[in-house]
Amino acid sequence: MEWNEILTAIFLALGVLISLTGSLGLLRMPDFxxxxxxxxxxxxxxxxxxxxxxxxxxxxxxxxxxxxMIILLLFFTAPTATHAITKAARLDGxxxxxxx
Amino acid sequence: xxxxxxxxxxxxxxxxxxxxxxxxSAYDRILAMNAMGTKTVVLVALFGFASGRPExxxxxxxxxxxxxxxxxxxxxxxxxxxLD
Amino acid sequence: xxxxxxxVLLAGFFGLLSGQFHxxxxxVVGALCIAxxxxxxxxxxxxxxxxxxxxxxxxxxxxxxxxxxWQIVLSNWDVFKRVWDPALPVSxxxxxxxxxxxxxxxxVTFANSITLTPGxxxxxxxxxxxxxxxxxTEAADGVKDGSMEAQVKRLEGAIK
Numbered sequence: 001m002e003w004n005e006i007l008t009a010i011f012l013a014l015g016v017l018i019s020l021t022g023s024l025g026l027l028r029m030p031d032f033x034x035x036x037x038x039x040x041x042x043x044x045x046x047x048x049x050x051x052x053x054x055x056x057x058x059x060x061x062x063x064x065x066x067x068x069m070i071i072l073l074l075f076f077t078a079p080t081a082t083h084a085i086t087k088a089a090r091l092d093g094x095x096x097x098x099x100x
Numbered sequence: 101x102x103x104x105x106x107x108x109x110x111x112x113x114x115x116x117x118x119x120x121x122x123x124x125s126a127y128d129r130i131l132a133m134n135a136m137g138t139k140t141v142v143l144v145a146l147f148g149f150a151s152g153r154p155e156x157x158x159x160x161x162x163x164x165x166x167x168x169x170x171x172x173x174x175x176x177x178x179x180x181x182x183l184d
Numbered sequence: 185x186x187x188x189x190x191x192v193l194l195a196g197f198f199g200l201l202s203g204q205f206h207x208x209x210x211x212v213v214g215a216l217c218i219a220x221x222x223x224x225x226x227x228x229x230x231x232x233x234x235x236x237x238x239x240x241x242x243x244x245x246x247x248x249x250x251x252x253x254w255q256i257v258l259s260n261w262d263v264f265k266r267v268w269d270p271a272l273p274v275s276x277x278x279x280x281x282x283x284x285x286x287x288x289x290x291x292v293t294f295a296n297s298i299t300l301t302p303g304x305x306x307x308x309x310x311x312x313x314x315x316x317x318x319x320x321t322e323a324a325d326g327v328k329d330g331s332m333e334a335q336v337k338r339l340e341g342a343i344k
Contacts, residue, residue: 031276044300
């Protein structure tokens with residue numbers, strides 16, 4: 001493997017690990033608000049790592065620009081979507097879960 | 101390398117799908133769907149690289165835009181009961 | 185002036201995505217689309233000064249982004265530890281935290297930054313305070329220490 005492929009592999013592994021954490025959290029957490037924590041946070045970092053890692057293996061500048069564009073797009077839309085969901089749930093009167 | 105990442109992401113997508121089926125509230129399902137949308141964008145991009153056709157990235161951009169608008173549209177419908 | 189920047193940005197976006205400058209038909213269609221979008225945006229009054237901040241804001245923004253990114257990494261590490269722990273050590277609670285940012289831009293940035301820092305999510309912006317859902321008691325206390333607010337205020341800088 002070339003050095004850039006190794007770098008990409010590391011980034012992909014990190015991103016996939018974070019992504020799996022988010023999915024598992026979504027499954028395990030007790031209520032909607034706690035699920036927000038795992039889903040909203042892991043998504044933005046996981047996609048940055050995976051798509052950012054892919055930049056190292058491409059030699060085409062158009063592909064690199066597109067990858068950067070997707071990263072920025074998701075970086076701005078993901079938290080906005082998460083917040084929109086939260087606000088809708090809050091207005092609907094969904095109560096947070098408490099331990100005990 | 102790409103195939104391994106795709107399989108791992110699909111396992112994550114399966115977990116999200118279970119959450120979307122279990123619910124219990126509509127908001128849990130939308131949250132799961134939104135997370136699934138982000139995952140799909142990454143999957144499409146990875147698939148493009150795995151099959152040596154980076155043109156798939158155009159689809160990924162479109163999908164990212166559409167999935168964001170879908171989430172907001174569904175939320176608006178739930179909140180207001182109409183879309184106008 | 186603002187519309188000029190807007191049109192140039194749209195043209196740049198189109199050029200980057202298509203990249204086929206030799207194809208005359210595509211370029212003409214692209215120019216038509218850009219004109220249409222500019223017309224619709226003008227009718228909807230979408231292009232205002234909020235979309236085009238001055239140079240100083242850009243500079244302060246580029247200083248703020250690394251700080252934010254580091255917070256996101258810390259936050260993911262925190263979530264990572266808790267999710268894979270079999271005991272699931274969370275004790276969620278709602279807290280209210282006051283804020284004193286002066287601009288809409290600053291308040292939005294502050295709210296989104298709280299969402300991205302470890303263990304806290306902003307649920308609602310109320311009059312002069314945020315409603316925050318915290319995953320743990322430590323996270324709830326961490327919001328109130330004000331270090332992030334200082335960062336956001338530096339970002340806000342001299343905006344009136």
